[in-house]
Amino acid sequence: MAVVKAENLTVTYGNRPAVEGVTFELKEGETLLLLGPNGAGKTTLLKTIACFHREYSGELRVFDRSPCEARDLIGYVPQIQTINVKVPLTVLEVVAMGAVYRRGFVHFKLPPEIIEKAKRVLGFVGLSDLEEKLFRELSGGQRQRVLLARALISDPKLLLLDEPLSALDPSARVEVATVLGRIKRERGITMMVTTHDINPLLEIGDRIMLLSKRLVAFGKPEEVLKDSLIKSVYGPLARVVPVEDRLFCITGDAHVHATGVK
Numbered sequence: 001m002a003v004v005k006a007e008n009l010t011v012t013y014g015n016r017p018a019v020e021g022v023t024f025e026l027k028e029g030e031t032l033l034l035l036g037p038n039g040a041g042k043t044t045l046l047k048t049i050a051c052f053h054r055e056y057s058g059e060l061r062v063f064d065r066s067p068c069e070a071r072d073l074i075g076y077v078p079q080i081q082t083i084n085v086k087v088p089l090t091v092l093e094v095v096a097m098g099a100v101y102r103r104g105f106v107h108f109k110l111p112p113e114i115i116e117k118a119k120r121v122l123g124f125v126g127l128s129d130l131e132e133k134l135f136r137e138l139s140g141g142q143r144q145r146v147l148l149a150r151a152l153i154s155d156p157k158l159l160l161l162d163e164p165l166s167a168l169d170p171s172a173r174v175e176v177a178t179v180l181g182r183i184k185r186e187r188g189i190t191m192m193v194t195t196h197d198i199n200p201l202l203e204i205g206d207r208i209m210l211l212s213k214r215l216v217a218f219g220k221p222e223e224v225l226k227d228s229l230i231k232s233v234y235g236p237l238a239r240v241v242p243v244e245d246r247l248f249c250i251t252g253d254a255h256v257h258a259t260g261v262k
């Protein structure tokens, strides 16, 4: 059974399509890297799969259900810049609330079994030492790992990650990519990851999607990471460079309206 199956999927805001006529299938345990310039529809696609945005036509099945029916199986990690860090929550509280929200609790006394579980997932992302620290005092890479733990606490079968490497310095990118590798290998969770910088994630990418409103390419890394395809969405300065036995992808920070494929 496919974890995600989209057929001729068009997602709109009002009458304006943000994602148009997209067809692909993602199998259990696979990691999909979702690549495309700003405005390409990456966030929109993730939000539609997570049932946060419901204006679409065509077929979209998640675990052979509608996205909203599959909600309990999905973990969604938003772009870190959208998190409000004014509230003085501890790391442990931020993680525990991932489980509390889902169960619909409104009171603030966290049940002990949820605290225990929060501690376990914090251990998994390597942050046991920081449980009592305030979330807002953490570095970008640490915050991103806390958000991963918050998603993992409800045992998702599909993880959707929006730009988990953006706004991080190179060493923090490697740190977060390493945790994503552990999630894939040790938990076997199917993942969709949007990213501008594909290079730290190439090791875990089974499938790559190039999106520019429409699907430009979808397939194995060696099929999609071709100079001509990358240039067609990121413009003439983008390149794929072979370095020893691996590929290196230079894309810059293009915007879909400047370079997009119609």
Ligand SMILES: Nc1ncnc2c1ncn2[C@@H]1O[C@H](COP(=O)(O)OP(=O)(O)O)[C@@H](O)[C@H]1O
Pocket: 013, 018, 036, 037, 038, 039, 040, 041, 042, 043, 044, 045
């Ligand atoms: N809430 C919204 N209302 C209207 N248009 C939106 C909304 N969110 C995104 N869009 C539009 O949809 C298109 C795709 O946006 P988005 O999915 O955020 O792209 P990406 O994540 O690839 O940068 C853009 O043209 C954007 O302006």
Ligand SMILES: [Mg+2]
Pocket: 042, 043, 044, 162
């Ligand atoms: Mg986005």
